Amino acid sequence: MFACMYFAGLRPAEAAGLREKDCHLPATEWGLLTLEQTRPESSRRYSDSGSTHDVRGLKQRRRKAIRDVSIPPELVRILREHIERHGTAADGRLFRTRTGSVFAGTAYGKVWKEARTYALTPDQVASPLAGRTTCGMRRSC
Secondary structure, eight states: OHHHHHHHOOOHHHHHHOBGGGEEOOSSSOEEEEEOOBOOBOOGGGSSSSSSBOOBOOTTSOTTOOEEEEEOHHHHHHHHHHHHHHOOOTTOBSSOOTTSOOOOHHHHHHHHHHHHHHHSOHHHHHSSTTOOOTTSSOTTO
């Protein structure tokens, strides 16, 4: 998931909704992600389905818009290996929990927080660089 966010610039909700059918992964060269949906997280009371992750269109785009994203060979290789090793959820999603559910923002938030300590200097970790807030907006919220 983090590789998709890094190499392809996907939002977390786009990565959560990424399906195998959205991935065009040639054996060599650049690949393509064809994004059609997202899986944003919200409170059940604010969702249309009563679930914490509704299927929605792409953020700030027309309702049925599609966004094509070229991906470098390194991400193509990572995704091919991920699919081979882990398969997909019943609906074709690449990233899921052990039970096949959509992962919670708190789960990848914990991983991201720990990853910052390995990738950044102590001063950078203490700064807002590559930081994440619980509200998903600016660090000041």
